[in-house]
Amino acid sequence: MTRRVKEWAVSHPVQYVVHELNHKKQDYITTPPNICATCAYRGKHSVMVERIAIIGAGISGLLACKYTLSKGLTPIVFESQDEVGGVWTKTIRTTKLQTPKSLYQFSDFPWPPSLVQNFPTQNQVLEYIQSYAHHHGLHCHIKLNTRVISLSYDGPPEGEMQTWTLWGGTGKPFGPKGKWKVTVQDTGSLYTEVHLVDFVMMCAGKYSDFPNIPEFPQGKGPEVFEGKVIHSMEYSAMDNASAAKLVQGKKVAVIGFQKSGMDISMECTSANGLLQASSNHVLCYTGQNTGICLILPWGVPLAYLYQNRFSELLVHKPGQGILLSLLATFLSPLVMNLTTLFT
Incomplete structure (x- = not known):
């Protein structure tokens, strides 16, 4: 069989189902629970199936899902909420997009022409994100109300992995020696599953379900x-x-x-x-600048300086050449000074 589904019961109320993909060029005979049959079928195309776990169905998770599908991979997205949209599913009533919408859109899915506001409301942003998921048919790859409760790598010992300079010890993201074990739980029924996957993408974002509360000295919190x-x-x-x-x-x-x-x-x-x-x-607040004035004197929003492909030159990246290193070194102070001057 191209897919081996092992099911066994353990003490109530937790049950485990392990889903594992075989790396063979064959048709799928059965479809495991919660996996769309259309998406599971790959046999007629004779492709190698690599399974990707994506944690989070916000903007990053949806983009990751679409991209992996375009590469012929098999993603499964785990989202703890009951809808896609990430941070935009739980913002307050008055929240609006604080960036011009032209700088906050998917490159292959523009805002609808009927939306004339330059700073859409929370509901409009959420509807736009969810429309993107529907447009690209991503929902059959997403498991809503599913929280990841543990993540471990079942493969070579840690000592061997520390000697690797690239993924999998081979320079490829899919190593032949092990798999990731992703344990998830349904937030309603508490039913638990263990998924064996080849690669994991963390797309939970910085605004997760855990508040960032600073530590205070004793008696001063x-x-x-x-x-x-x-x-x-x-x-x-x-x-x-x-x-x-x-x-x-x-x-x-x-x-x-x-x-x-x-x-x-x-x-x-x-x-x-x-x-x-x-x-x-x-x-x-502790800063010296308010950050409110985001418009340069000649009418150009500072967002156009930060939120585009050009801004990638401001960040030092591993393995970059001398030219890119020099650009990041000289451009970063320039942008910082502009921000300080006009905010």
Whole structure:
């Protein structure tokens, strides 16, 4: 058989199913659970099947899924939420795209002409991302409500792997000596599966389900504050009415000046009115520049400098040549000074 599906039961309520792909040029005889039969069938094309696990179905995960499909590989995407879209599935009501939409789009899937706003709302961005997944037929490769709970490599000993200078010890991403073991759990039924794959792509992003809370010295953290302390992720998870009730008529300090801090500040103003919010609401940040003015004096947004192919020259990369190293060395301070000057 080209696919071996081993099933066995263990103590309730956890069950395990191991899915493994055989590397042979044959037709699929059976389709394992939750895998689209159309996508599983490869036999008539006589291709080598390599299975890729992609963790996360946000923008990066969807792009990775489409790209691996274009290379003739077999991706399976694990997403813990009940819909695709990543961070855009759990932002607050007033959130808008803070980058011109022309700089925030898929290269092969432009924004619809009917959308005239330059800074789309959260719902519009989420609909755009989900339309991209539908347009390219990615949903049959995505397992929603599926959380990755462990990841391990079943192959050569660690000592041998440390001697490798490139993937798999062969210079190729698919080594012949081992597989990745990805254990996932259905968030509703707690049913557990183990998937054996050839390669893993981490696309969970920096805005995962775990809040980034700084460490404080003993007696100087949130525990000494008599009021309510919540993380922006907790606030974003509230419905609109609960969020408005939380901040209405209260003195609110927002710590941090990145995107979520600015959005929550706007929510506080909306819930309390501009006059009351000016006396009851304070935004605290450590930087010397606000970062609000993103337009150069001649009317060009700074985003056009950062968010394009040119910006790749600003970053040092392993194995790059002397010319690229010099460009990154000289251009990085230039952009930093422009940002400081005009923000």
